[in-house]
Amino acid sequence: MKLSSISIIFFFATLQALSVLQVNSQSTDSCNSNLNLDLPFDTSLLNCLPVWSRHDFILRYVRNLSNVWNFVLSAPDTNSFVAMGFSTTGQMVGSSAVVGWVSADGSGTVKQYFLGGQRPNLVVADQGNLTIVENSTSITSRSSRVYLAFQLNTSQPLSRVLYSVGQIRVIPSAPGFALAEHRDKVSTLLNYRTGTSASDSQHSRLRKSHGILNMLSWGILMIIGAMAGRYFKQWDPMWFYSHAAIQSCAFLLGLAGIISGFVLEDRLNAEVDTHKALGILILVLGCLQVMAVFARPGKESKVRKYWNWYHHNGGRIVILIAIANVFYGIHLGEDDGTSWNAAYAVVISILFLLSIILEVKLWRQN
Ligand SMILES: *[C@@H]1O[C@H](CO)[C@@H](O)[C@H](O)[C@H]1NC(C)=O
Ligand SMILES: *[C@@H]1O[C@H](CO)[C@@H](O)[C@H](O)[C@H]1NC(C)=O
Ligand SMILES: *[C@@H]1O[C@H](CO)[C@@H](O)[C@H](O)[C@H]1NC(C)=O
Ligand SMILES: *[C@@H]1O[C@H](CO)[C@@H](O)[C@H](O)[C@H]1NC(C)=O
Secondary structure (H helix, E strand, O other), X not given: OHHHHHHHHHHHHHHHHHHHHHHHHHOOOOOOOOOOOOOOOOOOOOEEEEEEHHHOEXXXXXXXXXXXXXXXXXXXXXXXXXXXXXXXXXXXXXXXXXXXXEOOOOOEEEEEEEEOOOOHHHEEEOOOOOOEOOOOOXXXXXXXXXXXXXXXXXXXXXXXXXXXXXXXXXXXXXXXXXXXXXXXXXXXXEEOOOOEEEEHHHHHHHHHHHHHHHHHHHHHHHHHHHHHHHHOOOOOOHHHHHHHHHHHHHHHHHHHHHHHHHHHHHHHOOOXXXXXXXXXXXXXXXXXXXXXXXXOOOOOOOOHHHHXXXXXXXXXXXXXXXXXXXXXXXXXXXXXOHHHHHHHHHHHHHHHHHHHHHHHHHHHHO
C-alpha cells in the first residue's frame, strides 16, 4: 500500500518535472539570446521584441539596405504553420502573408499567400503584394522552436502586422498548398522606428478616446459655451461665468484630446498630416482666445469694440475648423464611420437649430 502511494507520488513528481522541462524548452528563445542560425543574411544587428505573448512569438527585424528589410519570426514548434501578415487595414482580408512550416521529414517551406477573402479557396499560395527578396526565405526548427526568416524589398513595410498559427499537426501540402484555418491569430501595430508592438485593440481604445474627447470639447462644448456667451447676456453676470466655465472645461478636455492625438499618431505611425495640421491650428487659435481673455480691455475702453470683434470671430473660426476636423477625423479613424458621423451630425444640427431660434430672438429684442 505504502509503496504504491510512494510510486504514485513519484510518478506525478516526474510528470511535474517533465512539464517544467517542457515549459523551459518552449522558451529557448528570448530577446536576450543570440540567434545561431545559418541564414542568408547577417543576424547580429536585429531589433528584437516579443510580439504575441500568448503564443510566445518573438520578432527580430532590421532594415538591411535602404530598400531591404530582414525579418526573423521565432515561435514554438507545434507542427503547424506560422504566419506573419502585412495589412493596410488591420484586417486579414486583403493582406499578404509570409507563411512557413516544417514537414515531418524536417524540410521547411516558406510561401507567400494572398488573403483575398474568408473562404479557404480565396487564400492563394504564391500570390500577394509583398516583394520577397529572391532566395531569402527559410524556416528552421531548432530546440522546439521554428525560425521563419525572409527579406522584403520595400522602403517601408506596413505597420499593421498580423500573426497566426495553424492547427497542430496540420500543414499545407502540394499541389495547392491550401491553408487550413488558423488556430489563433492576432492583429498588431508595429512601430519599426521605436521597435514597439502593441495589440490593435489597445489602439482602438485610444482612437476612441481621442475622438470622443475632441468631439465633446472642441466640437460640442465650445459651441454651447459660445451660445451661452452670445444669447444669455440678459442674465448678467451668470452668462459670463457659465461662458468662462464651459470654455475652460472645453479647452482643457480639448488639450487632452490633442495630446492623445499626438500619442496616437506616434503609436500608429499614421499619415494624418492634414488632420494634425488642423488640430494644431485649432489649438493655437484656442490658446489665442485664452490669452485674449487675460488681455481684455475694460468695458468702457475704446479698443473694447475691436477686442470683441476679434474674440467673437476668432471663436467662430475655431468652431468651424473644429467641426470640419471632427468629421475628417472620423473619416480617417473608422473603417465604417457612419454611426459616428450620424451621431455627431445630429448633435450639430440640434445646436444649429437652437442657435437660429436664439439668434432670431436676439434680433427681435434689439
Ligand atoms: C543585406 O542583404 C543582402 C542581400 O540579401 C545580403 O547580401 C547582405 O549580407 C545583407 N546585409 C546584412 C547586414 O544583413
Ligand atoms: C495584391 O495581390 C493580389 C494577388 O496577387 C492582387 O490580386 C491584387 O491586385 C494586389 N493588390 C495590389 C494593391 O497590388
Ligand atoms: C528590390 O526591387 C528593386 C525594384 O524592383 C530591384 O531593382 C532591386 O534589385 C531589388 N532588391 C533586391 C535586394 O532584391
Ligand atoms: C535562387 O536559387 C536558385 C536555385 O538554387 C538559383 O538558380 C538562382 O540563381 C537563385 N537566385 C538568386 C538571385 O540568387
